Amino acid sequence: MALIELSHATKAYWTDRSKRRARIVLDDVDLAIEEGEFVCLIGPSGCGKTVTLNLIAGFEQPTRGSVRYRGREVAGPGPERGVVFQEYSLLPWLTVLENVVFALDSCGAPRAARRDTALSALRAVGLAEFADQRPNLLSGGMKQRVAIARLLAMDSDVFLMDEPFSALDEQTRAALDASLFHLWRERRKTVVFITHNISEAVLLASRIVLYSGTPGSIIGQWRVPEDLPRDAGSPEARRLHAEIRDLMPASACSFAEDA
Ligand SMILES: Nc1ncnc2c1ncn2[C@@H]1O[C@H](COP(=O)(O)OP(=O)(O)OP(=O)(O)O)[C@@H](O)[C@H]1O
Known part of the structure; x- marks a missing residue:
């Protein structure tokens, strides 16, 4: 059984x-x-x-079809499916450590261990020394590291990441991509990561799923070998990049209507 399974998942909104x-x-x-x-x-x-x-996170339900997690219909959000948004989502009045502890509070983690768990997650993303700072003193990249630390602390099985690094400058994004990839290899979390950037997908993914324009449907999938040199200049990475680019629709242009 797959961990996450979308089956004929269709979503429509009233117009x-x-x-x-x-x-x-x-x-x-x-x-x-x-x-x-x-x-x-x-x-x-x-x-x-x-x-x-959003369907996998349980923020919304499909209009038709189903979304299952470990074989069960997804009925709402849960800490096992943690989300990192593009916008920084830290509470500004709490310290970095308190932000992580707050996530543990809200998912009912054992009270006594919350601080230690939060600190160890911050250590894993290289931010332990910033534990007592307020988020406004952190760079954008550091804020996203805290968001990742929250999921590590909650021990989420799935990391749902919606263009988490796209607001960052190129260098910071590359550094965060590298840390995330390293973290994934080390902990083997399941990651679902949205990006517009083919190069980023080629450098990170074990599988790339390409969507068509509106209405969205899957038009291509590529398995990326674990041993693919994760270097944009390698012939293998360039070949894969070119294949995806050639199939990438120019833009979302047509609307489908349901009566
Ligand atoms: N709550 C909503 N009500 C109405 N339409 C919505 C709602 N949420 C999303 N949509 C529409 O669904 C379509 C798909 O949106 P979605 O945000 O998933 O696109 P996306 O592929 O993530 O785009 P982008 O890469 O620009 O973030 C869009 O046309 C959007 O306007």
Whole structure:
């Protein structure tokens, strides 16, 4: 059984108040994700990547079809499926450590161990010495490291990451990509990672899933060998990059309507 299974997952939103017309934004998506995979979702803007992630996170339910986690229908969010958003989502009035402890509070982790668990997660992302700082003193990259530390502390099985590094400068993004890849190899968490950037997907993924324009559906998948040289200049990485680029739709342009 796959860890996460989308079966004919379709999502439509009403386009009028009388709820007579709806727009399909995700169309009949079948996607099975095994434990330990690093799956990058890639595709043009508006093709339903975030909607897919929201379905897995349990923030939304499919209009048709199903989304299962460990064989059970996803009915809502849960700490086993942690999310890192593109926007920094730290509470500014809490310290870095308190932000991580807060996540543990809200998922009911054993009280006595919360501080130690939070500190050890901060250590894993290289931020233990910033534990007592407020988030406004951190750079964007450091804030995203704290967001990753929250998921490590909660021991989430799945990391759902929606363009987590896209607001960062190139150098910081490369450094965070490298740390995330290292963390994934070490801990074998299951990662579902949205990106617009083919190079980022080639450097990180164990599988790349390409979406069409609106309504989003899957038009290509590539397994990336574990031993692929994770270097944008390698012939293997360049070949894969070119293959994906050639199939990448230019933009999301057509709307489908449901009566
Ligand atoms: N709550 C909502 N109500 C109505 N339409 C929505 C809602 N959420 C998403 N959509 C629409 O669904 C489509 C897919 O959105 P989604 O955010 O998943 O795209 P995306 O592939 O993540 O795009 P981007 O790469 O630009 O973030 C878009 O056309 C969006 O406007």
